[in-house]
Amino acid sequence: MFIQAITLFPEMFESITEYGVTGRARKQDIWQFAAINPRQFADNKLGYIDDRPFGGGVGMVMMAEPLFCAIQAAKQQFSGSLKNSRVIYLSPQGQSLSHKKVLELSQLDNLVLLCGRYEGVDERVLQTAVDEEISIGDFVVSGGELPAMMLMDAVLRFVPNVLGEIASAEQDSFADGLLDYPHYTRPAEFQGMAVPDILKSGNHALIAEWRLEQSLRRTLTRRPDLLVSRELLPQETRLLDKIRQESDE
Numbered sequence: 603m604f605i606q607a608i609t610l611f612p613e614m615f616e617s618i619t620e621y622g623v624t625g626r627a628r629k630q631d632i633w634q635f636a637a638i639n640p641r642q643f644a645d646n647k648l649g650y651i652d653d654r655p656f657g658g659g660v661g662m663v664m665m666a667e668p669l670f671c672a673i674q675a676a677k678q679q680f681s682g683s684l685k686n687s688r689v690i691y692l693s694p695q696g697q698s699l700s701h702k703k704v705l706e707l708s709q710l711d712n713l714v715l716l717c718g719r720y721e722g723v724d725e726r727v728l729q730t731a732v733d734e735e736i737s738i739g740d741f742v743v744s745g746g747e748l749p750a751m752m753l754m755d756a757v758l759r760f761v762p763n764v765l766g767e768i769a770s771a772e773q774d775s776f777a778d779g780l781l782d783y784p785h786y787t788r789p790a791e792f793q794g795m796a797v798p799d800i801l802k803s804g805n806h807a808l809i810a811e812w813r814l815e816q817s818l819r820r821t822l823t824r825r826p827d828l829l830v831s832r833e834l835l836p837q838e839t840r841l842l843d844k845i846r847q848e849s850d851e
């Protein structure tokens with residue numbers, strides 16, 4: 603997968619291209635990255651890429667021309683099949699990013715992420731050169747770069763070989779629509795708190811059931827909304843009934 607970010611701050615992306623599992627995978631050429639700075643497409647000597655908003659109001663707006671040229675430049679770099687590509691604008695006005703959308707994006711050959719700053723970008727860029735607007739949550743941060751990196755990290759976990767066979771994204775909590783179970787490691791006792799005995803039993807069937815019960819219990823108490831739209835397996839229904847009976851007592 604070839605990911606390009608259109609951004610005024612290319613160096614910010616080093617946190618995902620140089621570190622962690624995503625950094626290692628990029629260094630192994632499992633995925634590729636390039637940043638394009640729209641400032642290089644500003645047609646004035648001073649490199650202006652933002653201007654005051656028509657209609658007045660606070661702040662500045664990113665101008666259409668430099669961004670449009672940057673997106674065109676990104677498209678010329680596409681590898682693989684041009685069809686299998688998407689230009690995405692990160693903004694609070696976008697469609698909320700979901701696990702389903704992450705999976706869909708992980709199948710693409712090329713991804714271009716437009717990162718806005720200031721009050722946003724000229725609407726005509728969105729109308730002519732952007733395929734989708736995506737939000738990573740109902741809050742505003744000072745630029746689209748961090749949301750872009752959040753999206754990249756979530757997507758890259760589903761690109762084959764990024765995580766390697768040990769830890770697979772399919773086992774992530776949201777992969778099966780439930781919250782994750784609690785995790786423990788050595789020492790067996792910490793500040794007087796022991797590790798649940800079941801986890802030291804070596805009985806993998808019971809451990810799996812305990813973990814599923816913990817995931818269901820957490821999901822029921824912290825995010826019951828996730829259970830509304832999720833199909834339950836017979837074992838899950840049985841465990842949920844057991845959990846509900848406990849809380850009714």
Ligand SMILES: NC(=O)c1ccc(NCc2ccccc2)nc1
Pocket residue numbers: 692693694718719720721722723736737738739740741742743744745746749
């Ligand atoms: N919730 C998000 O995904 C998100 C995306 C970008 C962003 N800040 C940049 C920006 C601000 C206003 C208009 C357009 C872009 N903040 C939050």
